[in-house]
Structures are given as structure tokens and as C-alpha cells.
Amino acid sequence: MIRWISLLAAVCLAIPALALEVVPYDATAFAQAQAAGKVTALQFHSGWCPICVMQERGVVSLKDDKALDQVVVFRADFMKEDALRKRFHVDSFSTLVLFRGAEEKARTTGDFRPEQLKPFFAKAF
Numbered sequence: 375m376i377r378w379i380s381l382l383a384a385v386c387l388a389i390p391a392l393a394l395e396v397v398p399y400d401a402t403a404f405a406q407a408q409a410a411g412k413v414t415a416l417q418f419h420s421g422w423c424p425i426c427v428m429q430e431r432g433v434v435s436l437k438d439d440k441a442l443d444q445v446v447v448f449r450a451d452f453m454k455e456d457a458l459r460k461r462f463h464v465d466s467f468s469t470l471v472l473f474r475g476a477e478e479k480a481r482t483t484g485d486f487r488p489e490q491l492k493p494f495f496a497k498a499f
Contacts, residue, residue: 393437393438393439393440393442393443394433394436394437394439394442394443394445394446394447394495395437395445395446395447396417396430396433396434396437396447396449397446397447397448397449398448398449399416399448399449399450399451399455399458400448401458403448404416404448407446407448408473408475408476409475409476410475411474411475412444412446412474412475413444413445413446413472413473413474413495413498413499414445414446414447414448414472414473415445415446415447415448415470415471415472415473415495416447416448416450416458416462416464416469416470416471416473417429417430417433417447417448417449417450417469417470418450418452418455418459418464418466418467418468418469418470418471419449419450419451419452419467419468420451420452420453420467423452423467423468425467425468425484425486426452426467426468428486429468429470429484429485429486429491430449431486432485432486432487432488432490432491433447433470433491435488436488436491436492436495439492441492441496442492442495442496444499445495445498447470452464452467462478466483466484468483468484468485468486469481469482469483470482470483470485470491470494472494472495472497472498473498474498474499479497479498480494480497480498482494
């Protein structure tokens with residue numbers, strides 16, 4: 375029985391993610407994802423910003439959308455990631471910057487509805 379459980383766990387871990395991922399910003403992970411040519415987004419967020427909170431809900435609501443299964447959203451703290459904001463010329467909360475590899479494909483500020491966000495993410499494909 376333990377062998378079957380171990381086998382099942384190994385198979386589940388080997389299957390790639392089939393949903394949009396939202397992860398905390400990590401410079402190394404972001405650089406690796408870009409170098410691998412993945413579709414990534416930086417979400418400049420703050421927990422006290424009402425538009426940011428609504429945008430976060432909108433992004434999370436797309437997690438099971440199979441059309442976006444290759445997207446990784448890196449949530450960056452707007453107040454703490456000053457150098458990152460300057461690097462990408464981000465001046466406002468609730469800004470999403472979309473990339474395919476290292477190439478910027480689109481950006482938006484303040485969009486939070488799933489019907490706004492899905493076509494935004496589709497611009498990277």
C-alpha cells in the first residue's frame with residue numbers, strides 16, 4: 375500500500391501545473407522563468423489598496439482557466455520592491471506587467487475584472 379501511495383505522489387508531482395500560478399515575487403525565480411521563455415507577469419500589489427485587492431481576486435479567479443495554464447504571476451509588494459518598480463517604470467499600485475520571456479507584451483493598471491484580465495494575459499500568446 376505504501377508503494378502505491380509513493381508512486382501516486384511521484385506521478386502527481388511530475389505532472390506540470392495545469393493552471394495559472396500566482397506566487398510571491400522572487401528575483402531568482404522570476405529571472406529563471408524569463409530565461410526559460412515562460413509567460414510571466416509582475417503584479418505590483420499592496421494589501422491595503424482596494425483596487426489591488428480586487429485585482430488579486432480577479433487574477434486568482436482565472437487560476438483554473440486552461441487557456442492561461444502557462445502563466446506565472448509574480449506578486450510584488452509595491453512598497454518593498456522599489457528597485458523593481460524603477461526597473462520597469464511602474465508608478466501606480468495595481469499594475470500588471472506581462473512578459474513572454476524577457477519581452478514585455480502588455481501592461482495595465484487598475485483592471486481587476488476577469489473579463490478584462492483574461493484578454494490581457496492572452497496578449498502574451
